[in-house]
Amino acid sequence: MFESATFAHHLDKAAFKAMEPSLREDLLTAQFQLIEQKRRSLIVLIHGPDGAGKGAVLNRLYGWLDVRKLQTLTFDMPCARDDRPAMWKYWRELPPFGQIGIMLGSWYHAPLCKRALDEMKRGDFMAALEDIQRFEAMLHAEGVSLLKIWLYLDPEEARTRLKGVTKGEWQRPVVREWEELKGSGPRKRLLAISEDAARATSTETSPWHVVPAADEEYRDAMAGSLLLEKLRSLAAEPEPAPQPLAPNPTQLPSTLPTFSILSTLDLSKSLDEDDYDRQLAQEQSRITRLTNSPRFADAGLVVAFEGSDAAGKSSTIMRLRRALDPRHFRVHPIAAPTDEERARPYLWRFWRHIPTHGRTAIFDRSWYGRVLVERVERLCGPDDWGRAYGEINDFEAQLSAANYVVVKFWLAISPQEQARRFEERETVAYKRFKLTPEDWRNREKWPLYEAAVTEMVDRTSTRIAPWTLVESEDKRYGRVKVLKTIADRLEQALG
Amino acid sequence: MFESATFAHHLDKAAFKAMEPSLREDLLTAQFQLIEQKRRSLIVLIHGPDGAGKGAVLNRLYGWLDVRKLQTLTFDMPCARDDRPAMWKYWRELPPFGQIGIMLGSWYHAPLCKRALDEMKRGDFMAALEDIQRFEAMLHAEGVSLLKIWLYLDPEEARTRLKGVTKGEWQRPVVREWEELKGSGPRKRLLAISEDAARATSTETSPWHVVPAADEEYRDAMAGSLLLEKLRSLAAEPEPAPQPLAPNPTQLPSTLPTFSILSTLDLSKSLDEDDYDRQLAQEQSRITRLTNSPRFADAGLVVAFEGSDAAGKSSTIMRLRRALDPRHFRVHPIAAPTDEERARPYLWRFWRHIPTHGRTAIFDRSWYGRVLVERVERLCGPDDWGRAYGEINDFEAQLSAANYVVVKFWLAISPQEQARRFEERETVAYKRFKLTPEDWRNREKWPLYEAAVTEMVDRTSTRIAPWTLVESEDKRYGRVKVLKTIADRLEQALG
Structure with missing residues (x-):
């Protein structure tokens, strides 16, 4: 899943500057179709190791889109204060049709983290991924589309970057989703597990998109382009055909007695x-x-x-x-x-x-x-x-x-x-x-x-x-x- | 405020049974006007010492009204888990126009209790009552009417009744709002403080109604009748006159220079x-x-x-x-x-x-x-x-x-x-x-x-x-x- 992302991907700063205005305009045009149609909402899941730039991509998308119909959906790890079912918080913040939500700390977060820390057995982890797949299929069928982006960064590179942060070289807050995963052992484990998970949960309607994140311009341009493609495909969806409103789909011969x-x-x-x-x-x-x-x-x-x-x-x-x-x-x-x-x-x-x-x-x-x-x-x-x-x-x-x-x-x-x-x-x-x-x-x-x-x-x-x-x-x-x-x-x- | 309630008030079981059907019908008719008009909501505050029958009155009203447009709004004392402003929980549960909410543990609860326990100084208590008055005036002006009922019960009688509960004579849960107030000293203090508070917060639009609660039938018939009267007065309110939509009410002579x-x-x-x-x-x-x-x-x-x-x-x-x-x-x-x-x-x-x-x-x-x-x-x-x-x-x-x-x-x-x-x-x-x-x-x-x-x-x-x-x-x-x-x-x- 992450193979091609391990190779170098690069976009010139100049090339990025050159493409940005039209990408921005196209994104807005496509977003307005989503707003107008009000048939669907779109949730953009941004995942990846700390240091890969999850927050930076989020901020970039905020710079490009109409923020009035944009929501940030960010969640901490489940904690003792959550006294409702685990999925409740995600339900609660679902954006209405016509809007885009950008999500950090999604429903993948807890299983990936727990599995990387070995707090979850393999069988339970696979079951959790199954649940997620069904949940995502439900969302899709009920009008909520998903764009799932995995920011790929080499674990060593991620470590170097994070060290920079703690030394105060960067002033901006970094979303530290994986704080629990200290050291390179668990982090490498996380990478392997994430790759498995991304493969297992890449469905026809909601595949994972792996975005090489070492180069900022390449990363952001790619994220923006994927979003554009997704918005365009949503806009091009035909109006749902009127379903035959049959009270009962089972067409048994009328001679068979019905059971109540x-x-x-x-x-x-x-x-x-x-x-x-x-x-x-x-x-x-x-x-x-x-x-x-x-x-x-x-x-x-x-x-x-x-x-x-x-x-x-x-x-x-x-x-x-x-x-x-x-x-x-x-x-x-x-x-x-x-x-x-x-x-x-x-x-x-x-x-x-x-x-x-x-x-x-x-x-x-x-x-x-x-x-x-x-x-x-x-x-x-x-x-x-x-x-x-x-x-x-x-x-x-x-x-x-x-x-x-x-x-x-x-x-x-x-x-x-x-x-x-x-x-x-x-x-x-x-x-x-x-x-x-x-x-x-x-x-x-x-x-x-x-x-x-x-x-x-x-x-x-x-x-x-x-x-x-x-x-x-x-x-x-x-x-x-x-x-x-x-x-x-x-x-x-x-x- | 509580003077007349200290005298005996009684309603025959038979007389109650005789009046109940028409009271019930009238209440429903009046409630349907509230539902139809959708101009206002009504919150019924039920207060009084534990044992006076707050929960019983609530259940009785549930028996009489159309429960589909009725909500129970009940709140515990503020606690450490409340990490939002004190009024937030009341705001959150405000019923929409057309509906009735019956409230136990209202915004009066904490100040009364704290003052009775001497955890709040007199000046702060008076300031709290002032705040409540302004809050209630705002609610009224914004379409939320209040019916405030104080169930009066002699403190000794209340004590006897509560003893019965703990001995298991009653099977039904009693809302113990005042658990903090053990012993007869604080309870008598609560009574005196409540009387002051009820007097101070009885405004033209939202007066307190003191209901003698020793006799169940009298209590419930009185509560129902007060509610009926309130609903009828809301239904009879004229449509709000269209306000002159002037951008600025200050009519200064145009020769005076305006300041920005x-x-x-x-x-x-x-x-x-x-x-x-x-x-x-x-x-x-x-x-x-x-x-x-x-x-x-x-x-x-x-x-x-x-x-x-x-x-x-x-x-x-x-x-x-x-x-x-x-x-x-x-x-x-x-x-x-x-x-x-x-x-x-x-x-x-x-x-x-x-x-x-x-x-x-x-x-x-x-x-x-x-x-x-x-x-x-x-x-x-x-x-x-x-x-x-x-x-x-x-x-x-x-x-x-x-x-x-x-x-x-x-x-x-x-x-x-x-x-x-x-x-x-x-x-x-x-x-x-x-x-x-x-x-x-x-x-x-x-x-x-x-x-x-x-x-x-x-x-x-x-x-x-x-x-x-x-x-x-x-x-x-x-x-x-x-x-x-x-x-x-x-x-x-x-x-």
């Missing part, structure tokens, strides 16, 4: 009032105790509620609410996205609500909207919702890896019970606001929702974040089952 | 290239050193750039950028607000970018937009920009109190120099994007801007955050002055 996972539920399950009062209090008390326990300070709880209209999401959340300290949880009702949310990948609206450790986030409808309502109502194409299963599994795996307990409920009722509840909402004054004419219309799509739920459960019920289908025909039974499930999962996780 | 603070500047100041190179490097180096010093870890730097078009904001920021570690600063170009920003008070868009300690935020145009472009271009009325001076002074005072160094620059050039630079932008290809026809048109408003700048400097150049007017006719002189000012201010602050 919901049909397996015994909706006659119920609880009498005394049992309900007792069990509800008991489960609330368990949840109170568990979320107040010292172990929960290093964990988190993320609960997603899905279900048919009128299945009892709100009233169940109300019972859960009473078990939790109001200072340490938030309920997030998921409605139409804001413009800040629309300008970023789908999962951004959920990532932004992931709480710190010791806290709970309750989602009243969730990231499963894409494979439920958006699929059934044809609000997005099969490419989008078809891809969402994997993206969601990755999202939940990242939460789980950061010690968050992810609990997901589908609250199920029969169509008859739903009709009965709708009618009740029509007659009881303070329930009327909960019913719209649309709710009645949606009932026609019941079979489509059943198919969507079945596929959703099959594809996203993982060991770390299994689905719990809740028989909610009897409200009391449903509520107790939800609270008990949460208490059990917490107990299991906190030991 | 900018006319006092000697724009002939300049630096030759050698001096420039040397001094620039020197000031950059000072800034690098100061922002990397251990003392800066408990401080922060907020820099605001304003100035005429083409005065050199971007190119100056570029020089500042090179002095800073890219991991620890962000530049925020201020453009049109997003819909999330428009749905909240004006300063919210700036508060959200205030960094943690140890970091720098650079604003390319800033919160002064309201008293500059918005005033001159008549984008808001004189009420709005007239009020902004005080709001901005409070904002900067809060930053300064939290150890942030606030540095503000107006980059000044002559109209002739601006014309020259505009023409240069027209001819140099890569500068063309920086010029729009609007820029030429804006030149006609030069005298209006001079008047606005003069008033702005007079009213917001404070000891803690003075304005620095920068003679930028000579770019080199201007850049060095900016960097030197930042270095001086940092040096002075960090000692």
Whole structure:
């Protein structure tokens, strides 16, 4: 990967000066297309050993581009103060479509560093690279393009340069990303590992570009040219073809009976009032105790509620609410996205609500909207919702890896019970606001929702974040089952 | 303030049950008007001793209202982990217009608690209440209404109830806001202090409502009724009358010569290239050193750039950028607000970018937009920009109190120099994007801007955050002055 970069590459200062004005103009023209189209954002990852000029390239690009639509995205190594999942900080700073972000200290940083220091085993390192590849594929599919630049500098040369810095020959701050890697042993190791990583994570859509960095002019001109090429290719992308909005891509013969996972539920399950009062209090008390326990300070709880209209999401959340300290949880009702949310990948609206450790986030409808309502109502194409299963599994795996307990409920009722509840909402004054004419219309799509739920459960019920289908025909039974499930999962996780 | 609450207040369970459905319906109707109008948000502050039922009232309101437009805003006491200004967390969670937030642990919490524990002197306490009053007045004027409820409970009764909790008689979590206040001495002191505070901060627009809390039904019915009354009064507010969009409210006789603070500047100041190179490097180096010093870890730097078009904001920021570690600063170009920003008070868009300690935020145009472009271009009325001076002074005072160094620059050039630079932008290809026809048109408003700048400097150049007017006719002189000012201010602050 780094072979050709080890040879001398040079660009005359005069030649650089001569090419700079037109490169600059072309870059601006291309950047304006990105801004105008607002279809994509672009993140430029700049990596390489300390001394290769990561900060200098960043500053050069700032000199060339329109800085008003440019963001610097720079991250330190993960540290003890990060009390959210590792990927949260990257999500949080994703630039909106139309903008460019230049990133130092990307998601490659920690695995490369840890592996070079031998704090990470080879298998884990390869798994981390796999995760990164999937993450980058998701970004690309969701509108965030990547330009990955590796500044190559011979380790000896890098060492010489860094010595110059500490001796005060240079006045400018140098981003010392690799401070942990002292001495030439780990640094050589880093080089070898980086080469492997760059090879392994060079995909068709997001390849690494190795830029020889010994010569400043060559380095900057090359970085600028790569950026120009990337921006031009983005501008030339055809408008995405309208996807066929099919509610279900599986074309099975209609003679085959369709299976619904919901049909397996015994909706006659119920609880009498005394049992309900007792069990509800008991489960609330368990949840109170568990979320107040010292172990929960290093964990988190993320609960997603899905279900048919009128299945009892709100009233169940109300019972859960009473078990939790109001200072340490938030309920997030998921409605139409804001413009800040629309300008970023789908999962951004959920990532932004992931709480710190010791806290709970309750989602009243969730990231499963894409494979439920958006699929059934044809609000997005099969490419989008078809891809969402994997993206969601990755999202939940990242939460789980950061010690968050992810609990997901589908609250199920029969169509008859739903009709009965709708009618009740029509007659009881303070329930009327909960019913719209649309709710009645949606009932026609019941079979489509059943198919969507079945596929959703099959594809996203993982060991770390299994689905719990809740028989909610009897409200009391449903509520107790939800609270008990949460208490059990917490107990299991906190030991 | 608490006199009448000390007498017995009681509501029959049966009477409560009888009134609940219509109260609930009325609340929902009134809430929907708030949602529809989207003109205001409402924050319900619930205060009172532990045991009075703050959490219970919150849960009751959740049972009555449409929870999809309801947020819980709950805050712990300030702690060492808060490395932003004290008010930042309240700003961050402000609900958008159309929504209701119920707040426990509000901005009253820390002063009341500290004063009850005698950790705060009387004078400081009164000053804190003053600050709160101004903050609340700002919220009200900016579209955030407050309903402040004090749950009154006799201290002895509160003690008895809390003992019950610790003995496990109650299963529900109780928000223990006042855990620090153990024993009856501090608790009685808290009561007296709270009474003073409630009296002092009961203003016309945001009075305290004292609700006797010994009887659950009475308490909840009263809280619900107060909320209903408040929502109805908000709904009945007339549409704000369009303000006369006068660029300048001061109607002085035109025979009086107008004074411009900018006319006092000697724009002939300049630096030759050698001096420039040397001094620039020197000031950059000072800034690098100061922002990397251990003392800066408990401080922060907020820099605001304003100035005429083409005065050199971007190119100056570029020089500042090179002095800073890219991991620890962000530049925020201020453009049109997003819909999330428009749905909240004006300063919210700036508060959200205030960094943690140890970091720098650079604003390319800033919160002064309201008293500059918005005033001159008549984008808001004189009420709005007239009020902004005080709001901005409070904002900067809060930053300064939290150890942030606030540095503000107006980059000044002559109209002739601006014309020259505009023409240069027209001819140099890569500068063309920086010029729009609007820029030429804006030149006609030069005298209006001079008047606005003069008033702005007079009213917001404070000891803690003075304005620095920068003679930028000579770019080199201007850049060095900016960097030197930042270095001086940092040096002075960090000692």
